[in-house]
Amino acid sequence: MFVSTEATILHADLDAFYASVEQRDDPRLRARPVIVGSGVVLAASYEARAHGVRTAMSGGQARRLCPQAIVVEPRMSAYTEASRAVFAVFRHTTPLVEGLSIDEAFLDVGGLGKSSGSPVEIAARLRREVAGEIGLPITVGLARTKFLAKVASGVAKPDGLLVVPPHRELGFLHPLPVRRLWGVGPVTADKLATRGIRTVGEVAAVPESALVSLLGRATGRHLYALALGRDPRPVRTGVRRRSMGAQRALGRRDRSPEDLDAIVVGLVDRLGRRLRAAGRVSRTVTLRLRFDDFTRATRSHTLAQATAETPAILTTARGLLAVAGELISIRGLTLIGVALGDLHDDGAVQLALPFGQADAGALDCAVDEVRDRFGSSAITRAVLLGRDPGISVPLLPD
DNA sequence: TCTGGGGTCCTAGGACCC
């Protein structure tokens, strides 16, 4: 395989995405600390982050840290629409776009030809276009590998552009704290710290075998390779999801078995619709539970034959709920979820879906259909058109 | 009053098979 020796991979990452959309749409919020989500912080503007507010923090804690923050409820449809527009700019830049989430993607701009300009020029233009046409700040990292591009954008945030030239990779990487490595969370960072390893350079200086014995085979090898700047993974388009889940937090209130059953019925009903709309079938049903001490448990069952039929999935999920009954009775249950795994195509996939009466469920389905077939970058067109009653949504790409 | 909701990947052990 051809291995690029040039920096042609962009990691483009919108800054404080939900909060930035709110600031864009309401001038009163600009330059002020904004928190999206009142129960749990879904996003915090950089002004709020300056006070220590972080994503996934409880709303109470966030308000204590930053009492002057303006708290707004999330507007998912606005974020979906903004994401759609940004991804359109991405795809206009290069066809090689790999979406990672609603607000970030890898772009490979190698081989675009001279008229597009150098990768640095392309990256700068991309930032200008997103800022000018969509009104959102976006940070771009540019490097020879996905991993380095991702690290670069993380370092360059917010509203930045950082290029890591191939001859400066290790000089850039090695002084960074290990926590900057994609895939190193609190647990792994702690384990490394017990060996006195705190920087990427210190990871690179340890024998790979030592990392493997400390962190496990895959993580050890992965981390060692990354610390040396090795990452051969190409930018891939059309990555398909491997599982599909729905869950619901229960709060602290006690629930009767009938309550739990009703919740599971609702979750399975939603999942079944999404699965069928995506033209896929699942073989493995997993029941997820979380308890008031934040411990988790799962119970799963694999069917002989994959299905997308709600009754079959529901029967399985109910069986798992019965199996888990003892766990539930002795601990306070705070979350229940159902996940469908081992997804496969369901032979006959429809090419178009009529959404004459678009409701929330139909939109859910449309999103999944497009994501599953054309990659996450194509998601939001169906959502947008689906919101307009009476329009059929063509799901074929342009 | 209600309060995170999605995902990916890896590991380990047991069952089972060749």
Next chain:
DNA sequence: TCTGGGGTCCTAGGACCC
């Protein structure tokens, strides 16, 4: 018949990401 190696599948848990 016993032993052992090696592989796949399933289940449960865990780390991590946005």
